[in-house]
Amino acid sequence: MASYSFRQTSSSVAGGPGALRYSGSFRAPSIHGGSGGRGVSVSSARFVSSGLGGGYGGGYGGGSFSSSFSYGGGLGGDGLLSGNEKATMQSLNDRLASYLEKVRALEEANSDLETKIRNWYQKQGPSPARDYSPYFKTIEDLRDKILDATIDNARIVLQIDNARLAADDFKTKFETEQGLRMSVEADINGLRRVLDELTLSRADLELQIEGLKEELAYLKKNHEEELSALRGQVAGQVSVELDSAPGIDLAKILADMRDQYENMAEKNRKDAEAWFHSKTEELNREVAVNTEQLQSSKxxxxxLRRTLQGLEIELQSQLSMKAGLEANLRDTEGRYCAQLAQIQALITSVEEQLGELRCDMERQNQEYKMLMDIKSRLEQEIATYRQLLEGQDSQLTGLNPKDAFGRGLRSGAEDDGKSTSTRDRRF
Known part of the structure; x- marks a missing residue:
């Protein structure tokens, strides 16, 4: 019996996050014929597969492919595939079907995930279905209130500045009036000292007048006494010499002296009274004028003090109002800052979720592409093996043993060359 066998081993190619390792042995059909028989027994090829699997991570490893072709004389049965080889093919088909089912399930899961991502984008994205118009009015009202509060605050600040300027002006006027008041009080004190001096001078003059009056009374009394004494002397004397020279008229002299002194005293008294009255009137006028000025100044x-107190009260009220408005403004700013921080945190979390979803989608797309690549390669491998089996079976059934042996050998070699070139091109 003549037999021929050959073995072919394919290379391994790595690819993607998935890995598929395929190895097997293929045995060409053998024909046996006996010397005295006319029947031809053709046994089917044996295809043994091992190590078919897929996973995420690793590489795509090609298997080893071995085939043997034998030819011998003799008669045998008519079966193309033995029971063990049929079980092997059935197991391979079952594995391929389960693998295709897994691929289909992954495609469905990928489509479901894409649908979920699309729905999530539609929900999270700016959708025209959501109506924010009710919030616009609230936002406009809040903006108007904030603008009104800002305007009121600016107006109050302006009023406070005006009140501060008015208070400074009143303070300047008050200081000026206080200086004038102090100067007027100093003048009044000076006039009071002058009045005291005039009062002392008046008292002195009155004392002088009293002294002059006493002196005048004393002089009058002495004059009367001297006059009475002279009258007594004149009455007691007798004129002896008739031709004597006329005597001195003492009475006339005394009367003249008395008149002269009385005139002088009256004149001095009148002058003193006139001077006193003029000074008194002048001082009274000055005192009245200064008193009026003092009263008006008071x-x-x-x-001014009442106005200053009113302005201080108004300033305190405006300051308290300003403090309240500033507190309200701070509370509003804090509330809006907290809301803005919450919105920013929500946006950040949504962006993180979106990034995670994008990463998951990219990872699943890569896995899907890898699985589709593995599926296409497996389908090509299965189609190649099926073509090899069908071609060799058809050639062996229509030829005599010698031709079948030669053509089977050539076809096996050609098919092995084609499969090798096909795998070389594919990998």
Whole structure:
């Protein structure tokens, strides 16, 4: 019996995150014929597969392919595939079917995930279905309130500045009036000292007048005594010499002296009274004028003090109002900052979820592409093996043993060359 066998081993190619390792042995059909028989027994090829599997991670490893072709004389049965080889093919088909089922399930899961991602984008994205128009009015009202509060705050600040300027002006006027008041009080004190001096001078003059009056009374009394004494002397004397020279008229002299002194005293008294009255009137006029000025200054100072107190009260009220508005503004800013921080955190979390979804989608797309690549390669391998089996079976059934042996050998070699070139091109 003549036999021929050959073995072919394919290379391994790595690819992607998945790995598929395929190895097997293929045995060509053998024909046996006996010397005295006319029947031809053709045994089917044996295809043994091992190590078919897929996973995420690793590489795509090609298997080893071995085939043997034998030819011998003799008669045998008519079966193309033995029971063990049929079980092997059935197991391979079952594995391929389960693998294709897994691929189909992964495609469905991928489509479901794409649908979920699309729905999530539609929900999270700016959808025209959501109506924010009810919030626009609230936002506009809040903006108007904030603008009104800002305007009121600016107006209050302006009023406070005006009140501060007015207070500074009133303070300047008050200081000026206080200086004038102090100067007027100093003048009044000076006039009071002058009045005291005039009062002392008046008292002195009155004392002088009293002394002059006493002296005048004393002189009058002495004059009367001297006059009475002279009258007594004149009455007691007798004129002896008739031709004597006329005597001195003492009475006339005394009367003249008395008149002269009385005129001088009256004149001094009148002059003193006139001077005293003029000075008194002048001082009274000055005191009245200064008193009026003092009263007007006091009333003006009282009015200014009352105005200053009112302005201080108004300033305190405006300051308290300003503090309240500033507190409200701080509360509003803090509330809006907290809301903005919450919205920013929500946006950040949504962006993180979106990034995770994108990463998952890219990873699943890569896995899907890898699985589709593995599926296409497996389908090509199965189609190649099926063509080899069908071609060799058809050639062996229509030829005599010698031709079948020669053509089977050539076809096996050609098919092995084609499969090798096909695998070389594919891998």
């Amino acid at each position: 009333s003006e100072v009282t009015d």
